[in-house]
Amino acid sequence: MKAVVFDEYGGPEKLNYRDFPDPPTGPGQVRVSVAACALNHLDLWVRRGVPAYHTELPHVLGSDISGVVDQIGDQVRGIQRGDRVFVAPGISCFRCPYCLSGRDNLCLHYRILGAGPRGGYADLVTVPALNVFPIPEGLSCEEAAAFPLTFLTAWHMLVSRARLSPGEDLLVLAAGSGVGTAAVQIGKLMGARVIAAAGSSAKLNRAKELGADELINYREEDFSSVVKHITGGKGVEVLFEHVGAATWERSILSLAKSGRLVTCGSTTGPRTELDLRYIYARELTVLGSMMGTRAELLTISRLLSQKKLRPVIDSVFPLAEARAAQEKLESRAVSGKIILKPDRALSG
16 A cells, blocks of 8 residues: 555654555454545654654554445454444443543543554555544535544533633634634534634634634733633633643733633743642632543534534645655645545545
8 A cells, every 4th residue: 555654753744655564454443545635733643753652663554544444354343344434533441430421532551543543644544444524415525534633622621621611711722723723613613702812814714613702812912811801800610722832921921810721742842930829719610621532523513414513624735745745734724624535545
């Protein structure tokens, strides 16, 4: 098969489009002929060599995958060759106490496809049969690859962790990103007033199309001051944070009394200062969030088929141009998801 592979850590120049062995299919596994694979910031961190993921080289990136079942291993039931499927990016054991309590995102053996196990920057990928699901009705393969990781992350953050309620004010930072566009839609679905903050007019216009009520260009304005103006000095009840060091201080200042900040990432750096007096005096809550559960992903799939949520695609690149696709993602000139398509999918 053809795949995009890197043999050592570094910049996007380390990505090589070349022949690579077809992945075998073992018991309890299925092999998927990849139709589309979406990029995530996780791909950039793994390529750079973040040690948390224990990646074995050479490595194939790619967590968000859709395609057609190509091979079926022993002990697999309910799946047929030719089925159109999307792949759940999180791999859990479904035997540990966390999995058995329905919190499979906290699995003691949790891995993310494309971070540890080889992923979907390839013609073929082998995954556990438990990780494939029918593509929601009405979605293309590109759209089916554009939603799993980002929508799952945003849903878990806002619904399960922050407990966003109707009528609350929600601030979504980096609202033009993949996870940001998901958060804007989920916030509206939950009945919140959504304030979207982004760094360009194009990204803000997209957020408005997705339902955002108020817009802030944080390259031109201090978003914490604008939030206080919009909310009459109150601040927001929930703040969707995944930017990190560059926004953290102003994020805390944007919260209402008893507000909740929920974070899933730190794209501008993981270290920041925190004035604890502000946290306890205003009874603020800071919540961490890691991916989401399989049950949540199935809920999102149903909402997509009902047209209550929709994936947002920025652009589509041939698999062979993965380096250019990652360079675009790193430039932050993106609104929605970037998709890679193998040659066989492009020609098909």
